[in-house]
Amino acid sequence: MPDDSNPRSRASGEPEPGGFIPALLARVGLSRTGETARKTVTFGDPSAASGGRFWSILSVSVLAALWVLSSIYEWVNPIFWPAPGAVWDKFVEISSEGYRNFTLWEHIGWSLYRILMGFGLGCLVGIPLGFAMGLSRIMRGMFDPIVEFFRPIPPLAFIPLVIIWSGIGERSKILLLFLAALWIMAIAARAGVSSVKLSKIHAAYTLGVNRRQLLFRVILPNALPEIFTGMRVAMGVCWGTVVAAELVAAESGVGFMIMVASTFLSTDIVVMGVIIIGVVGYGIDILMRKLEARLIPWKGKG
Amino acid sequence: MNEAGLSVEQVSMIYELPQGGRVEALRDVSFQLDPGGILTVLGPSGCGKTTLLNILAGFLAPTGGQATFGAHEISAPAPERGMVFQQGALFEWLNVAENIGFGPKMRGVPAGETTARVEHLLDTVGLQGFGDKAVYELSGGMQQRVALARCLANDPQLILMDEPLGALDALTREKMQSLILKLWRDTGKTIILITHSVEEALFLGQRLFVMAPRPGRIEREYRLPFAARGFDESLRDIKATPEFAGKRDEILAMIWEMEEEIMGRTESA
Numbered sequence A: 001m002p003d004d005s006n007p008r009s010r011a012s013g014e015p016e017p018g019g020f021i022p023a024l025l026a027r028v029g030l031s032r033t034g035e036t037a038r039k040t041v042t043f044g045d046p047s048a049a050s051g052g053r054f055w056s057i058l059s060v061s062v063l064a065a066l067w068v069l070s071s072i073y074e075w076v077n078p079i080f081w082p083a084p085g086a087v088w089d090k091f092v093e094i095s096s097e098g099y100r101n102f103t104l105w106e107h108i109g110w111s112l113y114r115i116l117m118g119f120g121l122g123c124l125v126g127i128p129l130g131f132a133m134g135l136s137r138i139m140r141g142m143f144d145p146i147v148e149f150f151r152p153i154p155p156l157a158f159i160p161l162v163i164i165w166s167g168i169g170e171r172s173k174i175l176l177l178f179l180a181a182l183w184i185m186a187i188a189a190r191a192g193v194s195s196v197k198l199s200k201i202h203a204a205y206t207l208g209v210n211r212r213q214l215l216f217r218v219i220l221p222n223a224l225p226e227i228f229t230g231m232r233v234a235m236g237v238c239w240g241t242v243v244a245a246e247l248v249a250a251e252s253g254v255g256f257m258i259m260v261a262s263t264f265l266s267t268d269i270v271v272m273g274v275i276i277i278g279v280v281g282y283g284i285d286i287l288m289r290k291l292e293a294r295l296i297p298w299k300g301k302g
Numbered sequence B: 001m002n003e004a005g006l007s008v009e010q011v012s013m014i015y016e017l018p019q020g021g022r023v024e025a026l027r028d029v030s031f032q033l034d035p036g037g038i039l040t041v042l043g044p045s046g047c048g049k050t051t052l053l054n055i056l057a058g059f060l061a062p063t064g065g066q067a068t069f070g071a072h073e074i075s076a077p078a079p080e081r082g083m084v085f086q087q088g089a090l091f092e093w094l095n096v097a098e099n100i101g102f103g104p105k106m107r108g109v110p111a112g113e114t115t116a117r118v119e120h121l122l123d124t125v126g127l128q129g130f131g132d133k134a135v136y137e138l139s140g141g142m143q144q145r146v147a148l149a150r151c152l153a154n155d156p157q158l159i160l161m162d163e164p165l166g167a168l169d170a171l172t173r174e175k176m177q178s179l180i181l182k183l184w185r186d187t188g189k190t191i192i193l194i195t196h197s198v199e200e201a202l203f204l205g206q207r208l209f210v211m212a213p214r215p216g217r218i219e220r221e222y223r224l225p226f227a228a229r230g231f232d233e234s235l236r237d238i239k240a241t242p243e244f245a246g247k248r249d250e251i252l253a254m255i256w257e258m259e260e261e262i263m264g265r266t267e268s269a
């Protein structure tokens, strides 16, 4: 086990500790660098808790090692938890040969397609709805109770209804995801509109804007950070919901794959599917965050 | 009354509080301001300064009296009456040049003309080379320079400023005072500036109103030579003259008394 006190005292000793070892320690997050190196109060300072990359690598490695060891020494029955090799083999097999009429990529593609459609429609309706609620007393009055009522209902509770309405085809799942994204986006847009500083609105009017210009040149860009945060939340919820919906009723998709595999006790495929859900979900969030940093650099700077 | 003059007649503003009760923020405020004049307004907080400025900008309709600018009664905001806020009114999604060019762009001024005007204004407020910087990367003083330039870009006839330098440190503040004086001289705009600082009010005001609270009203008016003298004398020299110091002490004593009275009233209430 590395000793935390040692590299830390070294880093605080000199302004720029040279050499390969200190540089490496700093790089993996074992020693403190820059500003933090000279701080004497660290417990409670949020910046002191960041940059622990070494510990991330460690925790993931330990988990992976445990998994490998457990399969080598057969600590658990593979029906309950498969060996990493078996999961990898299934991954290779399904990537090339497919599973239930679709390759792995097509399953993932179907899940993503449903999300994009449902999420897109949710944005298309939810954002204007949120704007209307943020800008008009009548709209706010009319839609507040509706939005607040639907917000706490988990989208999955609508699955039975949605299946009765539209069967188990694409429409039912897209409708479900639409409902999942709609309230989140409406509330985010409403919050974004309400967050505008009155002095900005006043400034814009003294600069000669009309209502349309105020809407698109001031209120919209001002609301974008909140809208984007809502999109990230909605994306996460949609991803979770699509998998769950596919578990119940579908003929393709990652959730469908897991569901079918489980009826055959193919735990290796189930675990592979779960890992893919995690990786894709994480990937979507990273993508959204990158996009946010690119598109809305002024976030939190108002 | 001259064409671009401001006329305020018996303006009153009473806020009805939602839980009942009313605040008389302004009672019978009347004054005239000639084009090209600079007026500073001073007073303890809560005496209705912001309310008065919001009425002149057209954000609020007074409960009594009326304010006229040029030939028209003020009833809504208009580009002829520009406003500089204390802080946080810049558009953080636009860079410095885009902020300054916002007004002309919205009003349909050709892009080439706007660009030239923005370049000129960057120069005027001492921000040459900062056009493509993000506004949130600038210091507070520089942000207020952008706010001034954005207001000037629209070529308003009247400029309203609500404690524009209130959030700045003392040194930056003095530099900005000189800049405002220079802009007033060079552009000949009519300016009303609200401030908490007695020195600022004395130095920048050709005329100075000291307002008193409950009800908000103009308590005293001064006509002052310092703004005009600021054209060729340095700000520091003017502030060091006995004349300036005398006025400062007089006004400070007046405001001190008002504050004491407010404290007394709230304690006995």
Ligand SMILES: Nc1ncnc2c1ncn2[C@@H]1O[C@H](COP(=O)(O)OP(=O)(O)O)[C@@H](O)[C@H]1O
Pocket (backbone or CB within 6 Å): B015, B016, B017, B023, B024, B025, B043, B044, B045, B046, B047, B048, B049, B050, B051, B052, B216
């Ligand atoms: N929207 C409002 N509703 C109720 N009272 C208000 C409102 N705005 C200001 N007031 C009251 O009016 C008085 C004057 O306020 P204001 O014009 O902001 O004063 P100042 O800018 O001089 O500090 C204060 O007592 C304040 O509490």
Ligand SMILES: [Mg+2]
Pocket (backbone or CB within 6 Å): B049, B050
């Ligand atoms: Mg005020």
